[in-house]
Amino acid sequence: xxxxxxxxxxxxxxxxxxxxxxxxxxxxxxxxxxxxxxxxxxxxxxxxxxxxxxxxxxxxxxxxxxxxxxxxxxxxxxxxxxxxxxxxxxxxxxxxxxxxxxxxxxxxxxxxxxxxxxxxxxxxxxxxxxxxxxxxxxxxxxxxxxxxxxxxxxxxxxxxxxxxxxxxxxxxxxxxxxxxxxxxxxxxxxxxxxxxxxxxxxxxxxxxxxxxxxxxxxxxxxxxxxxxxxxxxxxxxxxxxxxxxxxxxxxxxxxxxxxxxxxxxxxxxxxxxxxxxxxxxxxxxxxxxxxxxxxxxxxxx
Numbered sequence: 001x002x003x004x005x006x007x008x009x010x011x012x013x014x015x016x017x018x019x020x021x022x023x024x025x026x027x028x029x030x031x032x033x034x035x036x037x038x039x040x041x042x043x044x045x046x047x048x049x050x051x052x053x054x055x056x057x058x059x060x061x062x063x064x065x066x067x068x069x070x071x072x073x074x075x076x077x078x079x080x081x082x083x084x085x086x087x088x089x090x091x092x093x094x095x096x097x098x099x100x101x102x103x104x105x106x107x108x109x110x111x112x113x114x115x116x117x118x119x120x121x122x123x124x125x126x127x128x129x130x131x132x133x134x135x136x137x138x139x140x141x142x143x144x145x146x147x148x149x150x151x152x153x154x155x156x157x158x159x160x161x162x163x164x165x166x167x168x169x170x171x172x173x174x175x176x177x178x179x180x181x182x183x184x185x186x187x188x189x190x191x192x193x194x195x196x197x198x199x200x201x202x203x204x205x206x207x208x209x210x211x212x213x214x215x216x217x218x219x220x221x222x223x224x225x226x227x228x229x230x231x232x233x234x235x236x237x238x239x240x241x242x243x244x245x246x247x248x249x250x251x252x253x254x255x256x257x258x259x260x261x262x263x264x265x266x267x268x269x270x271x272x273x274x275x276x277x278x279x280x281x282x283x284x285x286x287x288x289x290x291x292x293x294x295x296x297x298x299x300x301x
Contacts, residue, residue, distance in 0.1 A: 095142035099251035104292035173248035
């Protein structure tokens, strides 16, 4: 049976008359009767009983019509979804856990609006950021390089036909709750941090030092807790006086002013940038997003 035949049978059922259905479909009644007969023979079920008053839908016919309506409705939904007028342009970003990357995304969405575009942002693990850009799930991936990880990650970028573009360079900071005893210090050392739990983002199967989102990934921490998301990190900073090592670029608009960044004495440089597919042109949305990210250079502490 065909989609057209299903639509014709549904029209007959809704019209309550073969004659009325034929008028609506602009076909002859004999042709419509032939369609019903062909479908009934195929499914081995009598859908309609004819009478002087029109048609009667059998019990088996009601069941068949239920399935037929679902098929037609799903087809109509698919057609609407992929109609050229209705298809929205898509833009996706993948990023390590940076509040400034999310804030820049928010501003970009506000600029373009959501009527014509379908947006996605994936705040995720380092390897997933790379895979998402490699597989073109995301146009842009935001992450950092350091003296420690750059050789390994750049090799991975090259093998995946990706290029890294630096946005800005910053020092390493200690990110803590404002009421942490260390919050009053002008600079914090690794020795100062020993009695507090270090908080690190879980990297799953790719839990290599090179994929760590925090600086000093090879340091022998006495206490360490791993978590999956930024909200949990903030809760642990407050509940257990934990800390994490970051770029120092924080977003009070998104995270509030309960958390501060204090310079780390044993600071190392973080080269924050983005990856994209080699040879591809950045879309207007991507360009606007990157402009937003570049503005955070002025907010480096």
